[in-house]
Amino acid sequence: MAAIRRLPQWATGVIGGVVIIALWWISALTVFQSVGAAPGGAIPTPGAVVSQLFTDGFAFYWPHVVATTTEASIGFFWGNLFALVLAVLVLIFPRIEKTAMQVAVITYCIPIVAIGPIAYIVIGPSTGDGISGTAVFLAALSVFFTTVVGSLVGLKAADAASLDIVTVYGGNRFTQLRKVRLIAGLPSVLNALQVAAPAAFLGAVLGEYMGGAERGLGVALLAAGSSANVDRVWGLAIISGLVAGIGYVLFGLIARAVAPWSHGRSAR
Structure with a gap:
């Protein structure tokens, strides 16, 4: 040990x-x-999955990865934007905190698979550029709660003495937010965004399952499952996990670069 x-x-x-x-x-x-099943059953061997990945090739996977990543990125942007705006409003107007948290909890408690069909009926099929509105919506919904809670925890963690100094010099809540809370809460906000990145990708994949998408990993998974191509299903699942993991690692690197003090390193 x-x-x-x-x-x-x-x-x-490793x-x-x-x-x-x-x-x-x-x-x-x-x-x-x-x-008594032959290889290619419900659980294929890693060798069979890797073989399928090479057989399909880059040309098969890349368009689906691009489509899902685009939808996840759009949903990630809008979901986190609304979450950060709500967190800021709570700090400026503390009386709305209870209502804001109720909204955030509701978005977290609603099962995505239940609201997905409703979103598809309301939003409709994909636009001319092939982007699924349902996938974007579910990606945004998947990140909202995480970012609201993470941002509020970080922004509220500001040093009380620093906040008092701003008040003594005539600053209001907005000044406290700009001068103290944003800096103190930056590590928590970045950590929330790091967790939200793979969540947005998963939301986009589930949104593609609901329909309306012309291409994407969710569409490819649905087609592979319908044709009983288990090796391809597992390969697509691995690709999805790798892309989601890259998003997580990317925001981890951004957090280290933007807020190095939160990782025990000095800023240079």
Whole structure:
């Protein structure tokens, strides 16, 4: 155990990945033997999935990745924009906090799979550019609660003495927000955006499942499932996870660059 703790972070990540792949491979072979299924059943081997990825090729996956990423990015922007505006309004007008939190909790508690069909009926099919409005809406809905809560926690964590100094010099709540709270809450806001990035991508994929999209990973997953191409389904799922993970890592790097003090490093 002590030797494992001394390993660098990248080494533990590699070991974890190898363990997961090994367990996946063993599970696939065990299922095949227990039910008498041939490879290509419900749980394909990692080798079969990788083979399918290379067989389909970059030309198959790239248009779907671009479409889903575009929808997720638009939803990410608007969902987080409304969340940040709401958090700022709560700090300027504290009396609306209870109502604002009720709205945020409602958006979190409503199952996406339940509201998706309603959103599709209201929004309709994709526009001329192939963007699914339902996917954008569900992406925005997926990030709203996380960003509202994370932003409020961070913005409220400002040092009370610093806030008092602003008040003594005649500053109002907006001045406190601009001079103190934004700086103090920046790490929490960035952490909320980091968590929201993969959530937006998942929301976009689910939105494509509801219909109205011409292309996207959700559309490709639905088509692969309908044709019983299990290897492709797993390959698309892995691609989706990788893209969502890239979004998470990207915002983690942004947080380290913009707010280095939150990670124990000095700004230069």
